[in-house]
Amino acid sequence: MEFSWPVRVYIEDTDAGGIVYYVNYLKFMERARTEFLRHLGHDHADMIEQGSMFVVHSLDAKYKAPARLDDQLRVSVAVQQLKAGSVVFLQRVFRQGDSKVLAESNIKVACVDTENMKPQAMPEEMKAALKNYFSD
Amino acid sequence: MEFSWPVRVYIEDTDAGGIVYYVNYLKFMERARTEFLRHLGHDHADMIEQGSMFVVHSLDAKYKAPARLDDQLRVSVAVQQLKAGSVVFLQRVFRQGDSKVLAESNIKVACVDTENMKPQAMPEEMKAALKNYFSD
Amino acid sequence: MEFSWPVRVYIEDTDAGGIVYYVNYLKFMERARTEFLRHLGHDHADMIEQGSMFVVHSLDAKYKAPARLDDQLRVSVAVQQLKAGSVVFLQRVFRQGDSKVLAESNIKVACVDTENMKPQAMPEEMKAALKNYFSD
Amino acid sequence: MEFSWPVRVYIEDTDAGGIVYYVNYLKFMERARTEFLRHLGHDHADMIEQGSMFVVHSLDAKYKAPARLDDQLRVSVAVQQLKAGSVVFLQRVFRQGDSKVLAESNIKVACVDTENMKPQAMPEEMKAALKNYFSD
Numbered sequence: 432m433e434f435s436w437p438v439r440v441y442i443e444d445t446d447a448g449g450i451v452y453y454v455n456y457l458k459f460m461e462r463a464r465t466e467f468l469r470h471l472g473h474d475h476a477d478m479i480e481q482g483s484m485f486v487v488h489s490l491d492a493k494y495k496a497p498a499r500l501d502d503q504l505r506v507s508v509a510v511q512q513l514k515a516g517s518v519v520f521l522q523r524v525f526r527q528g529d530s531k532v533l534a535e536s537n538i539k540v541a542c543v544d545t546e547n548m549k550p551q552a553m554p555e556e557m558k559a560a561l562k563n564y565f566s567d
Numbered sequence: 568m569e570f571s572w573p574v575r576v577y578i579e580d581t582d583a584g585g586i587v588y589y590v591n592y593l594k595f596m597e598r599a600r601t602e603f604l605r606h607l608g609h610d611h612a613d614m615i616e617q618g619s620m621f622v623v624h625s626l627d628a629k630y631k632a633p634a635r636l637d638d639q640l641r642v643s644v645a646v647q648q649l650k651a652g653s654v655v656f657l658q659r660v661f662r663q664g665d666s667k668v669l670a671e672s673n674i675k676v677a678c679v680d681t682e683n684m685k686p687q688a689m690p691e692e693m694k695a696a697l698k699n700y701f702s703d
Numbered sequence: 704m705e706f707s708w709p710v711r712v713y714i715e716d717t718d719a720g721g722i723v724y725y726v727n728y729l730k731f732m733e734r735a736r737t738e739f740l741r742h743l744g745h746d747h748a749d750m751i752e753q754g755s756m757f758v759v760h761s762l763d764a765k766y767k768a769p770a771r772l773d774d775q776l777r778v779s780v781a782v783q784q785l786k787a788g789s790v791v792f793l794q795r796v797f798r799q800g801d802s803k804v805l806a807e808s809n810i811k812v813a814c815v816d817t818e819n820m821k822p823q824a825m826p827e828e829m830k831a832a833l834k835n836y837f838s839d
Numbered sequence: 840m841e842f843s844w845p846v847r848v849y850i851e852d853t854d855a856g857g858i859v860y861y862v863n864y865l866k867f868m869e870r871a872r873t874e875f876l877r878h879l880g881h882d883h884a885d886m887i888e889q890g891s892m893f894v895v896h897s898l899d900a901k902y903k904a905p906a907r908l909d910d911q912l913r914v915s916v917a918v919q920q921l922k923a924g925s926v927v928f929l930q931r932v933f934r935q936g937d938s939k940v941l942a943e944s945n946i947k948v949a950c951v952d953t954e955n956m957k958p959q960a961m962p963e964e965m966k967a968a969l970k971n972y973f974s975d
Binding site for chain 4: 585586588
């Protein structure tokens with residue numbers, strides 16, 4: 432399975448090149464990731480209440496084609512790698528109804544204890560839920 | 568009539584105070600304004616094709632109560648003042664399902680010629696449509 | 704007296720119109736305000752240690768002429784109004800070496816208790832220092 | 840040789856976690872890269888006049904330790920790889936006066952023709968200048 436989230440391009444997202452500022456795709460991807468986790472029943476407040484949170488450990492990004500003002504984008508989320516305390520998400524940005532990848536990123540997030548920021552295993556049910564979203 | 572647009576608060580929108588960074592409400596309001604104009608049939612591309620665009624002339628903002636991470640907000644758009652070449656929008660930010668105003672702004676936008684950036688009358692049909700959205 | 708802070712325009716600050724995104728002038732102004740308070744001996748950490756912080760209560764902004772990529776700007780800070788628990792700053796954005804105002808804002812910040820966010824008198828020495836920066 | 844640029848952390852750069860929002864390090868790095876190229880005599884305007892510009896092709900980023908509000912950072916720029924039409928920059932973020940890396944990124948930028956966005960060799964003198972900044 433794969434999860435997707437719609438993102439509209441507003442002026443705030445563009446730069447003087449007339450296209451989406453490359454840094455902002457990472458914001459779009461985080462919005463999709465956040466909604467994905469919410470969809471699985473784990474929003475930030477929920478996780479924090481249970482004493483854990485995700486932090487971004489590392490990422491890579493490839494920029495293939497530009498998105499523009501007013502574009503309606505679709506940002507996908509899939510699981511690339513799953514360990515006890517970390518997940519690597521594969522995320523892609525498309526124009527709605529088009530299969531051409533505009534930008535792509537692998538983002539490794541680690542589960543940490545909110546008190547001391549030390550690595551922590553993620554909740555079992557979250558891990559079980561994430562298993563359904565492995566990328567092919 | 569009034570137009571409203573939903574905005575979710577993501578980490579990108581917050582600051583070290585744990586709340587939405589006050590500058591970002593203006594981005595939320597622009598998203599709502601953009602969707603409002605799109606709803607009326609005038610997205611950016613459309614207007615630019617006709618040789619005109621809106622630029623922000625001035626604004627004020629009042630901050631009344633903070634929005635927080637994961638909040639689902641509702642951003643309203645109404646017309647405060649309408650002239651041949653400019654509109655003052657009244658925009659308010661609420662938490663979804665709540666009538667308490669978190670932030671409020673009057674934003675004056677002016678219609679300009681895309682070639683020379685000189686003031687220009689806005690399209691008649693846009694003006695007619697905007698008349699239906701006067702704030703009470 | 705007046706305090707000024709240099710700000711360079713980078714791609715992150717621009718929008719598809721090829722100019723500085725109007726919302727971002729407020730960030731430039733906050734940088735200048737922050738450096739002004741640091742110059743007076745009150746950075747955020749300092750104030751918070753003493754149990755108080757400034758929050759933005761309201762603002763207005765006028766946009767007069769656009770700044771562009773690579774521009775070297777100068778952002779001024781002066782005091783417009785000074786009360787026990789609040790200050791109105793007058794801030795202006797210029798191109799370095801030019802007296803033409805590109806954007807201008809009056810920004811009211813209120814001193815609050817960091818614990819309960821209730822209004823609080825600002826430190827006496829800060830108030831005394833601010834008096835030297837009244838705008839003419 | 841290595842080039843460094845100072846960056847101060849303002850409220851706009853932080854998130855609800857009380858630290859610099861991870862996406863924003865990429866903005867800090869671009870500021871340093873831009874100043875580096877300006878230092879070599881090639882600002883954006885200059886390059887565009889000559890019909891070429893740099894676009895970000897891909898990047899990776901590793902987050903090692905958080906920067907906080909009011910921190911004075913130092914962002915370094917070195918050349919990792921140099922080809923006719925592209926450069927990979929190695930960039931690191933430190934706290935001023937400290938050698939501990941907070942964040943690190945390899946960023947590949949490609950030189951393109953401003954007209955058709957097709958790959959282009961970069962100016963010879965720029966390439967010659969970049970050779971002096973190879974990372975060890």
